[in-house]
Amino acid sequence: MIFAVLIPLVLALFIPLISKAKHKVHTGIFVLFIPLGIFLYFIRYIGNDFSPVRHTYNWIPSLNINFDFYLDGLSLLFVLLISGIGTLVVFYSIYYLHKTEKLGHFYVYLLMFMSAMLGVVLSDNVFVLYSFWELTSISSFLLIGYWHHRERSRYGAQKSMLITVFGGLSMLGGLVLLTVITGTTSIRSMIDQVDIILNSNYLPLILVLILLGAFTKSAQFPFHIWLPDAMEAPTPVSAYLHSATMVKAGIYLVARFLPIFVAYEWFFISVSLIGIVTLIWGSYMAVRQTDLKGILAFSTISQLGMIMAMLGFGTEAAIFAAVFHILNHATFKGSLFMVAGIIDHETGTRDIRKLGGLFTIMPISGTLALFGTFSMAGVPLPFLNGFYSKELFFGATTELSVTTNGLASFLSTAVPYLAVFGSIFTFVYSMYLFFGAFTGPKKFDLLKKKPHEAPIGMLISPIVLVLGVIIIGLFPNLTNGTLIAHAAQGILNSEIKPYHIHYWHGFDSLAFQMSLVVVGIGIVLFLTRKKWSNIYHVLPGKRSFNKVYDKLIQKIDDFSAGITNSYMTGSLKLYMSIILLTIIAVTFIIMFTTGGLTNISFDNLAEVEIIDLAVVFIMVLAALATIFVNNKLALIIITGIVGFGISILFVIFRAPDLALTQLVVETISMALFLLAYYHLPELRKRNETITTSATNTILAIGMGVLITLTGIAAHSSNWFNTISEYFVETSYKLGGGHNIVNVILVDMRGLDTLFEIAVLGIAALAIYGLIKVRKNKEAE
Amino acid sequence: MEYIILILAGILFATAIYNLLQKQLLRIIIGTVLLSHGAHLVILTMGKLKRGQPPILDDAVTDYTDPLPQALILTSIVISFGITSLLLVLAYRTAQENKTDNIEEMRGEPNE
Numbered sequence: 001m002i003f004a005v006l007i008p009l010v011l012a013l014f015i016p017l018i019s020k021a022k023h024k025v026h027t028g029i030f031v032l033f034i035p036l037g038i039f040l041y042f043i044r045y046i047g048n049d050f051s052p053v054r055h056t057y058n059w060i061p062s063l064n065i066n067f068d069f070y071l072d073g074l075s076l077l078f079v080l081l082i083s084g085i086g087t088l089v090v091f092y093s094i095y096y097l098h099k100t101e102k103l104g105h106f107y108v109y110l111l112m113f114m115s116a117m118l119g120v121v122l123s124d125n126v127f128v129l130y131s132f133w134e135l136t137s138i139s140s141f142l143l144i145g146y147w148h149h150r151e152r153s154r155y156g157a158q159k160s161m162l163i164t165v166f167g168g169l170s171m172l173g174g175l176v177l178l179t180v181i182t183g184t185t186s187i188r189s190m191i192d193q194v195d196i197i198l199n200s201n202y203l204p205l206i207l208v209l210i211l212l213g214a215f216t217k218s219a220q221f222p223f224h225i226w227l228p229d230a231m232e233a234p235t236p237v238s239a240y241l242h243s244a245t246m247v248k249a250g251i252y253l254v255a256r257f258l259p260i261f262v263a264y265e266w267f268f269i270s271v272s273l274i275g276i277v278t279l280i281w282g283s284y285m286a287v288r289q290t291d292l293k294g295i296l297a298f299s300t301i302s303q304l305g306m307i308m309a310m311l312g313f314g315t316e317a318a319i320f321a322a323v324f325h326i327l328n329h330a331t332f333k334g335s336l337f338m339v340a341g342i343i344d345h346e347t348g349t350r351d352i353r354k355l356g357g358l359f360t361i362m363p364i365s366g367t368l369a370l371f372g373t374f375s376m377a378g379v380p381l382p383f384l385n386g387f388y389s390k391e392l393f394f395g396a397t398t399e400l401s402v403t404t405n406g407l408a409s410f411l412s413t414a415v416p417y418l419a420v421f422g423s424i425f426t427f428v429y430s431m432y433l434f435f436g437a438f439t440g441p442k443k444f445d446l447l448k449k450k451p452h453e454a455p456i457g458m459l460i461s462p463i464v465l466v467l468g469v470i471i472i473g474l475f476p477n478l479t480n481g482t483l484i485a486h487a488a489q490g491i492l493n494s495e496i497k498p499y500h501i502h503y504w505h506g507f508d509s510l511a512f513q514m515s516l517v518v519v520g521i522g523i524v525l526f527l528t529r530k531k532w533s534n535i536y537h538v539l540p541g542k543r544s545f546n547k548v549y550d551k552l553i554q555k556i557d558d559f560s561a562g563i564t565n566s567y568m569t570g571s572l573k574l575y576m577s578i579i580l581l582t583i584i585a586v587t588f589i590i591m592f593t594t595g596g597l598t599n600i601s602f603d604n605l606a607e608v609e610i611i612d613l614a615v616v617f618i619m620v621l622a623a624l625a626t627i628f629v630n631n632k633l634a635l636i637i638i639t640g641i642v643g644f645g646i647s648i649l650f651v652i653f654r655a656p657d658l659a660l661t662q663l664v665v666e667t668i669s670m671a672l673f674l675l676a677y678y679h680l681p682e683l684r685k686r687n688e689t690i691t692t693s694a695t696n697t698i699l700a701i702g703m704g705v706l707i708t709l710t711g712i713a714a715h716s717s718n719w720f721n722t723i724s725e726y727f728v729e730t731s732y733k734l735g736g737g738h739n740i741v742n743v744i745l746v747d748m749r750g751l752d753t754l755f756e757i758a759v760l761g762i763a764a765l766a767i768y769g770l771i772k773v774r775k776n777k778e779a780e
Numbered sequence: 781m782e783y784i785i786l787i788l789a790g791i792l793f794a795t796a797i798y799n800l801l802q803k804q805l806l807r808i809i810i811g812t813v814l815l816s817h818g819a820h821l822v823i824l825t826m827g828k829l830k831r832g833q834p835p836i837l838d839d840a841v842t843d844y845t846d847p848l849p850q851a852l853i854l855t856s857i858v859i860s861f862g863i864t865s866l867l868l869v870l871a872y873r874t875a876q877e878n879k880t881d882n883i884e885e886m887r888g889e890p891n892e
Contacts, residue, residue: 605782605783616784623814626799639814656836657850657854662857665857665858683807696797696801696802704790704793708789711825712783715782727848728844771873
């Protein structure tokens with residue numbers, strides 16, 4: 001199974017090579033075989049006798065993070081959607097994307113997404129799941145920003161990235177909490193320990209964090225705002241990521257963790273409520289859109305809300321309907337996106353106000369759209385799968401029976417009405433989408449291109465999907481026992497008998513009456529659309545979650561710019577002061593908290609002689625004088641005094657090599673200083689404010705005291721034995737020299753010395769360059 | 781003796797830091813020179829002072845000064861010499877090109 005997941009990622013490496021030949025062969029033709037192969041690999045698992053499969057591959061066993069792939073009914077449904085729709089989308093993209101586009105980039109991102117999405121739905125390990133989850137966000141970001149020269153594309157890409165990654169990080173927090181509570185990283189084992197989780201004090205926090213992840217990814221209210229902007233992506237991407245697969249990852253997550261939370265009342269309240277609100281808001285806003293893909297985006301939001309709500313109900317019937325609708329939504333919405341792409345491709349616009357009467361010119365696309373929109377609307381016809389799942393949804397809403405808590409029982413009574421209310425708008429926008437684009441007066445003079453029917457290759461993918469709509473519609477029980485029941489079983493973690501889905505329930509069926517209400521009011525509202533559309537000036541009016549998002553981003557930008565600009569002033573002095581202050585503060589705090597100065601020993605010190613004191617005294621005077629002297633020649637000479645003082649100290653402390661070297665270096669340094677003396681400007685008197693000089697003094701004294709105290713503390717400690725004995729003993733034996741310091745330098749630490757020479761060489765080259773190389777004025 | 785040298789090192793550090801925080805290039809370079817002097821004294825003191833004979837093997841001697849700090853300092857002296865000379869030339873060239881030796885006047889443009 002690991003091959004199926006990682007093969008797209010591995011083969012993506014070769015895409016840049018293949019795409020070099022894109023002018024001869026479209027890169028998509030090679031890519032097509034990858035999802036097709038995966039689809040064929042997994043389709044053999046379909047069947048009535050399916051039982052879950054688990055494959056484990058070690059990755060980081062010490063942290064309990066392994067590629068633990070678990071294929072149950074739910075995963076199988078998603079895997080088939082990802083690879084199946086993936087195949088159709090790649091096929092469609094061959095005709096949609098011209099060879100002059102950057103095909104290499106497109107297919108690399110698409111394959112990356114495919115791997116990531118397969119990983120999400122197959123991983124049993126929560127951290128592996130999280131990694132793949134974020135990879136889907138990243139590939140979605142790259143695909144939305146595919147036409148990165150467009151400002152709207154970049155905006156949409158950033159927005160989706162910020163919102164979904166925010167949710168992803170929240171989810172990680174929830175997963176970490178779950179791991180800590182249960183002591184396992186496997187979702188299966190977590191489900192086995194559901195009692196521990198339900199009794200945990202952190203349960204509300206875990207629920208909120210995990211739902212944040214799911215709601216942002218599945219574009220639930222109020223995080224739905226990223227999805228309409230994600231429509232800037234090429235249409236195959238919208239059909240694939242932003243309708244059929246990636247946005248359903250949130251649904252998948254909720255479904256996956258459902259056995260854990262389903263007994264918790266707030267799970268029902270939050271998921272159902274948000275789902276229903278999203279359903280209503282999405283369909284309400286869809287009617288207002290003018291862009292074909294905008295309508296489809298809000299429609300997707302609304303449909304995702306509906307599935308989410310059904311998961312929130314948590315009853316067997318609702319789960320079954322949810323899974324059925326995941327499949328159905330992928331078929332009709334996928335085909336509608338592709339038709340929208342065809343219209344865009346053939347007419348040059350997606351603005352529904354400029355379109356009309358296309359049915360006569362594009363009869364095939366028109367027919368496909370007819371099936372797609374009517375299925376989406378839930379029109380009661382026996383060959384539309386959307387009707388079945390909508391009817392199951394209505395049925396599920398009426399069977400809710402929560403009696404415990406006030407809010408939950410109120411919600412369960414309100415849900416059927418809210419569901420009907422939202423579905424009326426679903427009906428309206430579906431009709432609006434079809435009749436607005438394909439019937440009515442022809443406005444071809446408004447179009448950039450002369451419209452004509454799409455090439456057959458472009459039509460194949462939507463035709464396959466619409467055939468799916470019809471086949472599932474005609475034989476709804478075909479997928480029932482083989483796929484849907486297993487998926488529902490995977491969600492609920494218990495045995496489920498396959499539901500028998502009927503077309504005809506009789507007039508006394510509550511669900512059917514609800515459908516009739518929806519269709520009836522829907523037709524009226526659709527016909528009188530122009531009259532009531534003023535309501536959008538009242539709600540949402542000028543209010544918009546996009547404005548909240550934009551303001552928030554602006555505020556965050558300003559805030560961080562404010563912080564950064566407050567210290568990144570370009571003044572090296574300031575940077576230096578900040579660094580020093582940090583060193584002083586941190587070291588002092590550590591020194592005092594760890595008791596570094598508690599036992600200072602005054603014994604075992606070397607004796608002091610008069611000459612030592614004299615040298616030290618002169619050096620202190622000279623060092624202090626460097627601050628106060630304002631004559632550059634005097635300053636240089638005084639610095640020399642300190643240097644020569646050091647070499648005298650080296651003599652006193654029995655370091656002949658050091659004394660000699662210091663003497664030589666000091667002499668040459670003096671010569672260099674005197675050379676520079678000629679070229680450098682005279683020193684100026686310091687005319688700094690008292691604050692500046694006080695800060696400088698404090699920092700200087702602080703650092704000095706710190707060094708002295710650190711030295712004293714280090715000198716008083718004897719935690720480790722000295723390693724010097726080793727050098728004394730082996731200097732002659734191993735190095736063959738009597739001068740131990742020399743042996744250490746050239747032999748035992750020979751590489752060190754080699755690099756030291758290299759540093760000097762580089763410095764010499766730099767000095768040569770600085771002196772000799774001049775700008776060639778004439779060449780400018 | 782060790783503590784006296786450590787205090788001296790502290791004073792060298794303090795004066796070095798004070799010079800480093802000035803505006804004129806020459807003072808900053810002097811600051812780095814003093815800083816390395818201070819560091820050398822600290823390293824040397826860590827191996828204890830005035831114990832035994834200079835670290836040159838001799839059959840008559842059994843007690844030697846710690847050779848390891850000396851080796852470290854020797855490397856450091858040479859490196860700091862390289863730095864000092866590079867900084868000096870850099871200061872010379874900078875002062876020549878920019879007609880100033882004040883680092884506050886050498887800032888880049890905003891957002892550069």
